[in-house]
Amino acid sequence: MEPCGKSRKVAQSYLQLYGRTFREAKMKIVRLGNGSWELEGLGVGLGSMRLRTRLLLSLIPSVIVILAVTGYITHWFANRFLNEALDRNAAAQTLGMAHELEIFLHQCREDLLLMSRQPVTQHDLLRAVEARKAARGYTYREVAFVSTKPKENVLLLDIGRGVVAVRSQDIGSVRPNPLSLLDQLGQMKPDNVWVSEILQVDYPPSSEGSVTQPITSQVIRMATPYFGEGDSPKGILMLALDLRQLREIMSLFNSPRSPLFAFVRSPEPRYSFLFDREGWMLFQSEGPEEQEKELSVESARAGLSGTYGRPGVEKAFKPSEEHISYWNMVREAFQGRHGVMRLGGGPGESSSQSYAPVRFTKSPEAEPVVLFGISYVDRSRLPLWAGYRQIDVMFVMTLISIVLISGVILGTSEALTRPILRMAGRVKEMVQAGRLEELEVEAKDYETRVLKGAVNQMIRTLREQMAQIKARDQQLELERQKERVRLEEEIRALKGRQGIPQLEEIVGVGPRIEQLKAEILKAAAVEADVLILGETGTGKQLIAEAVHRNSSRSKGPFISINCGALEESLLMDSLFGHVKGAFTEAKEDRKGAFVAAHGGTLFLDEIGTASPKVQQALLRAISMRKVRPLGSDKELEVDVRLIAASNVELKELIQQGLFREDLYYRLEVLTIRTPPLREHKESIPVLVDHFLRQAGRLMNKEGVALSRGALEKLKSYHWPGNVRELMNCLTRAVAMSGNSLILAEDITLAERSIRRPQAVENIPVLQPVSASNPSSAPLDLNHRQRRAWPLIQSHGRITRLEYQEIFEGNLPPRTALYDLQDLVARGFLRKVGKGPATQYELVDRA
Template identity: 45%
Template sequence: MSKESFVRFFDTNYRLLSLIPLTQRFSYKTLASKLLITLVPALVLLLAVTGYFTYSISADFIAVALKRNIQVQNLGQAHALEAFLEDAKQDLLYAAQSHADNISLRDYLLRINRVGGHQYPFMAFISLTGDHHSFVVQHDDRIVELPARRINDISPDPMEFYEHAKELQNGSVWISPLERAQLPFPYDRNANNRLSIHIWQMVTPVMEGGSLSGFLVLAFDAKAIRDILTLYNSTASPLWAYARSSEIRFSYVFTTDGWVLFQSDDEGQQDPELSTYKLRAECDGTMGMPALDSAFRPASNCQRFWKMVSEVQKGKQGVIPYPEDVPGATFHKEHSTAFAPVYFKPSLDSPPVIWNGIAFEDRSRLTMAAGYKHVDVMFLITLAASMLAVIVIFFLSRYATRPIFKLTKAVQNIQASGKLEPIRISRAGYETTSLQDAINKMLLTMRKQMEEIHIRDMRIKSENLREPIEFDESYQALMSSSALNPLPEIQGLGPRMDTLRAEILKAAKVDVDVLIVGETGTGKQLTAEAIHNHSSRRGKPLISINCGELDENLLMDTLFGHVKGAFTEAKGDRKGAFLEAHDGTLFLDEIQVASPRVQQALLRAIAMRKVKPLGSDKEHEVDVRVIAATNIDLRHLIEAKLFREDLYFRLKVITVHTPPLREHRENLLFLAMHFLHEAERITGKDNLTLSKGALERMKSYNWPGNIRELRNCITRAAVMTEGQVIQVEELLLDPDAPNDMRAPTSSDDSGYIFKQHQDDTPYEVHPAPGREASVSSVEDASSAPAERVRLLPDTHEMLNPRQQKAWPRIQQMGSVTRSEYEELLDSQISARTANYDLQDMVSKGLLFKKGRGPSTRYIVVKDTRTGA
């Protein structure tokens, strides 16, 4: 054999050769093991296959019987509806043979009621030769005759049936579509009473002297049809023969164009409204039609329903099975829908026409019960056969397999405990002893290797995390590219920062108001300064007002000023922020906390560009660009009626979003090193850097305080460190802040905002270079602080244990006082601690303060996201 032939032979028989180790391992097993492995599974498999096929055959026959049963049930309901229509048609034709005035129609309905006939809600004769119309309305065993002049009060107008009536032959009947009827039904206490019912109306012509003199109308209630369906789905059904399980079964009537009109109701309900909720629970679709609000038209993806409609349109009946409720389930409930058309014969000589369709949805546990019973029997047979096979080989395998079981249990104990201890089994056979020795050798080798690897890994990891970080070429490129930044105030790279800088430059080019939206610490003040410094107003003042640090009266005075003598402490004139910022920019931080009074004053000042100081009779025109900032979405406050919508749209001519730090993790090292170099100048230390462990800890932190928190963390660590490398234990991060342990992805290309020095003051004037700035001092005010407005954040992680315990009860009460707060905590805290907790929840936007002194109440702020 050549070399090439041998290679081809080896490739062809590779699978057979690969089975040789398995065959060898099997040959080492004992006779008892071989018998158990071969005979018992083979016997169980044979019985399982036999049971499966016998169950499949019996289940198929049961399913066929169930389908026939529900088809008979559905046909019985269809026949009952056809009989109802035929009775109504005969009653109408019989009435057409006699005089049709109000008295005759009333007597005719009374005679039908006396003999136990159907109760028709409306009967009318519409005359075509004059105005001799007759109208009779029946409701709750009362019959009311209506004068002919009230024909206009009937909706729909009976005259609309003229087009259909004139085409009918004598003795023919036409049925209208389902309609919502408004019928006058006056009585002693209310002459204008009206009935609103859903009806079908039968129309037949009335001939007099061989010509059409009018037409007779007989209406029957849709609830009467529904009650027939309900009867056939109850224990009082004419087809009821045995008690069934409590599964959901119902019937429904549908039109030939796919509208489900109503369903049968549960037994025992007293005259419920028409509904389709059971079918709507199974498929999507369109809800409501002009004549019936509860009607339902399934969507086109409900293929079984539309197949049923198509078959009914063709005049066919049948059963459509549903798929199994649980995919892959062996035993399941039989779920099928039987359908059939409901015919109506307009006259004796005409063929029947399809009026509507009826469907009956049935669920049965019979197949499931048979399946479980079958499994029980097969289980007993399999168990008995297996026990018999085991008993046959029991005496041969008893002593041979016991050591193997002990060895298996010992290995399982090692796996559960994780201790690699040697196995000791006495009185073991040859096979068991050989396997035990091999396992013990493997355990010994594994234990030595794991100990060595663990010691080495711990040393490497500990040393590596304490080493200083290494700066690669990408970091150097980042540092170089930051020097080319067109906005030195705004640092950071990536699409997010490019977008922010582009928004700032665009906002700076046009002289319109700007709204800055961003979380706390993301640099909203800095963004406002950048817009001002790159705008046409850069040589003019920039006035900064923090609305959150001033109460309502002081904020009004700070914004608009006052004249001497405007109030007791007004010793001189004060220009106010709007006048101070004339020709420049006015920055309003935390605009969301402004009270309604302040919002109204701001709206007028921004809209008119005029202000009137307190106590002055003269308005001053101002040329001011307004930049407002907020750390929440003002649209939520607008929905909660806490912020003026017109002021919002005045401010948001241009909107600038400052991104949070957690969305810029790839620039975290760049920012940390920047703040570290800044800290070197403060502490007088040189060559400070971060360890790898410290950097990993910073990457895993969520930074709820954004850039401000990062800067404080780095500065604190630089002050506290004893060496040049800041270690992870020297980073004092907030342990209660939620961490995001996900590694940053390469797709996160956003940057950050930072400034070397940033002061947030309520009133700060930034003059142009070379000019002096006048800074107005803020006087203390005795008035009550304005109510703070906040959008409720997720409260669980931001509250201390005392607040978490009391918060659910505070939400239920709607408001709380200090003494009530102490009672919620079983008076286990002091008044000072209670005041601290309540003020803390006010600052977090959960409560707002109302009143003064002992009567002060803390009211829950409505959360617009949850409605709480």
């Protein structure tokens, strides 16, 4: 029953109860000859107190009590959820810091492996260190190469003012000595990174004066074997990162410049600290103005007892075993889990401690290991402040309510002047009609005011009950939205209406899907070429595979080529192949896709991106069913069924001069159009069930289900990314959901912004331009170069990243470099600069 129907039934029940009360009290409403009403048998004992006084003394204290109880309950729930929100904020802060530390350690590993693939002379290492400092914004405390040949040893040391080279004869005086790593050379494997414990390294003054004062630093050393051009290790390449760099990352997240900074916090001290597997607190974060301070754990160890100082970190602290919650946190973190603990705080203070592991991958084939744990201690008086503010608000609301209720009572008592019988008659009419309306009758005596107040109070109570019932109905509706939806029943009902044989590649139901399956089966039954048109994410690849598997060529090969992912020469070679010696790097014969697909099906995706040269070659191959590999003077006959696909209308490309009209009519023998998901939303339950099972198997979360509200949210979305967007949405929801039921709030449908790389943020963005006005471009450019040429002319120069931005970032870097180098080779552009600063300037041909 609908909520309004339930409310109406309750109102009628209350009115009937009121009528029974009149009858049980032996009250009789009589209508006199003059048309007025009279109540007989009214045995009501009335006091001497006036109605307004009695109402004021009874209602106002009740309102005060109700407001007080409501305020207390509201404060209890608000405080509970506020503490939970603070806990979640602390957990997000900790996970963010752990993730940033993992990224930093991963960058250190990448830098070490990259340097191990380069020459390790002092000059080369110094140049590599300077390049990474320019790219990353920081450098390492030491970079060293140690070898069994002392003359080849290199040690670069960052002394704060810059990087200096330590003479090979002075390397032995560094403690701990980097040469001791040679003992582990035989145990190290290629691309494996060895990580040391935290060390306190002492660098004495050098004999030639580059290091004038002793330097002491707490570092973590990473090392990997160096092979050079041979197969046996020549030595060990090592770098050391200062622990202050890790502390700077932790301090950044505990400052207003934090990437996770969301709102202004109360001024209570907050800090994070790093701990190792043995439970040692290594160091804590500091304020932005205290980054030069020595590593310490003064705030972290406050209130704890234990051991102070450990080798490598003099001010480290290890709590004693009596601090059970701390050791539980250490154990959980090094088991790879994260969490939040509640801490005891002062009155009105919310204290929590969150923790998370910091992982590091030592080799590509190895699982990440937990190097450290990180903990964040958050203290806040926000619940206390919120409580004080709520008390103020409740006090004001109480005063306002007293004033308002007093005014209503006084006004009502003055207005009750109608006769009591008229009022009783109205009550009887109300019972008979089933309406719930307050009495508006004149009351000129004390009895009338008493009765009218009682009746109107009953009516107000009924209305409140109706409002409560309506609210409960709404709550029940919300709970219904959270119920587990039974997709199997809905899918069974949908599939029961299908009249088309099932195709395992195509998941969905409805008229559009039935039509699509029918077209697939019709196309599979004949040998004609097929053109598939549809938006991105509608499953064009799956349709091509379905046509192949249900055709007479199903036992033959199915070859797929993405024309948009390869530049022109690579695409030509992939399609038609080459013979040995056709060009410098052609060491052996290579079959092209046409030859490889002989007797089967060749699928060409994104056919609209093919260059004019490729289109011309395709036209000849399709029309004659013969191909000539590069460098061969003999044509090969091929028996291939061609299936082409495009996410843009080829007729529009023909009008723009980007696609050959004769090739289009060669391809358009049979055309299959893939419907967007917004046109067959009845398929969403089937797709949801399929993708939930798929994601559950992939993430070891089998049994994950969807709530009714989440399914309705998916059905109401317009899905611009079609089935691929739905699959990604559900996969993300399964991955991020913490339980087996995905609710509506777990479904993220808003478009997420893509963060631009830092190196590109300061470069002016080149907006995509239309290719409809390429009149000033040279005639022999490909379609990508013609599209970019007007922008190159207007700016006078361009970089590779800017060239990719013209195509919304969908152009591979290799293809962009090919196009730009081709323009340089033709004399239209000239290359200026090296590395990340490379630009291509327009050549003045005047």
